Amino acid sequence: MKHIRMQTPRIAIIGILLAIQFLGAQEKSFHIEDWEKRLNKRQPPVKIMDAIGVKQGMIIGEVGAGTGRMTMWLASRVGDSGKVYANDINKKSLGQLRERSKRDEFKNIEIIVGEMEDPKLPAKTLDIAFMINVYHHLDEPVPLIRNILPSLKSSGVLAIVECDPDKVDWGKEEGCTGKKDMVKELDKAGFKIIRIETFLNEDNIYIAKPKKEIREKAKEFYQKTLELNPASKTAKMKLDELKEKMP
Numbered sequence: 001m002k003h004i005r006m007q008t009p010r011i012a013i014i015g016i017l018l019a020i021q022f023l024g025a026q027e028k029s030f031h032i033e034d035w036e037k038r039l040n041k042r043q044p045p046v047k048i049m050d051a052i053g054v055k056q057g058m059i060i061g062e063v064g065a066g067t068g069r070m071t072m073w074l075a076s077r078v079g080d081s082g083k084v085y086a087n088d089i090n091k092k093s094l095g096q097l098r099e100r101s102k103r104d105e106f107k108n109i110e111i112i113v114g115e116m117e118d119p120k121l122p123a124k125t126l127d128i129a130f131m132i133n134v135y136h137h138l139d140e141p142v143p144l145i146r147n148i149l150p151s152l153k154s155s156g157v158l159a160i161v162e163c164d165p166d167k168v169d170w171g172k173e174e175g176c177t178g179k180k181d182m183v184k185e186l187d188k189a190g191f192k193i194i195r196i197e198t199f200l201n202e203d204n205i206y207i208a209k210p211k212k213e214i215r216e217k218a219k220e221f222y223q224k225t226l227e228l229n230p231a232s233k234t235a236k237m238k239l240d241e242l243k244e245k246m247p
């Protein structure tokens with residue numbers, strides 16, 4: 001009996017702490033329109049967020065958020081310790097998004113009215129810049145994407161969900177961007193695609209990092225290799241190549 005009396009408060013405290021943690025980590029619910037439910041079958045938000053690594057506490061910038069079909073999922077996943085900057089050039093859609101975020105009591109969504117070639121996202125802030133069903137609607141994708149670059153943290157990534165003309169017969173007519181063009185255009189905008197997720201039936205997910213960040217990481221790696229092994233010819237050669245590209 002004595003043993004049980006000693007254990008009970010400790011168990012109760014652990015229980016309360018676990019409950020607080022569970023409640024804190026719970027994702028907030030929100031209203032989903034019928035048209036969104038249909039589109040979410042093609043592009044399941046949870047699977048997409050898992051694929052690009054959206055986590056509690058992250059700061060996301062969604063470019064072309066529209067009325068917030070995906071914004072709400074992102075805001076629910078990042079929680080109160082995170083934030084979603086929802087950008088678009090369409091003020092009417094953003095007005096509807098503002099209303100729905102108020103109605104569902106989301107305090108972690110900030111609306112940003114952007115310009116055609118400038119999303120006006122805050123500098124060095126984002127863990128992920130995200131875009132879904134937007135890329136092929138852009139008049140000038142390269143300058144817009146280039147202007148996303150300064151808003152990323154050094155560890156930040158760009159994630160784009162785009163329909164694939166090789167997967168769907170309506171893709172060419174709709175103007176969907178294929179893999180080869182995506183690689184070329186993102187390269188022009190200063191990004192290198194580091195992973196392409198192809199598990200969706202009609203779309204691909206492109207995950208890219210700024211080329212400058214990739215070069216800096218490679219430079220650090222070869223510098224360390226040379227410190228450990230000053231005779232390494234490969235490390236010296238690679239470092240010289242990188243210094244030429246990035247003096």
Ligand SMILES: C[S@@+](CC[C@H](N)C(=O)[O-])C[C@H]1O[C@@H](n2cnc3c(N)ncnc32)[C@H](O)[C@@H]1O
Nearest residue numbers: 064065066069088089090116132133134137138
């Ligand atoms: C097909 S809707 C997709 C909306 C939302 N991402 C979704 O999946 O429900 C495309 C959106 O891209 C926006 N858009 C087009 N050009 C843009 C630009 N240059 N900057 C930001 N948004 C843009 C449009 O206003 C529109 O809201």
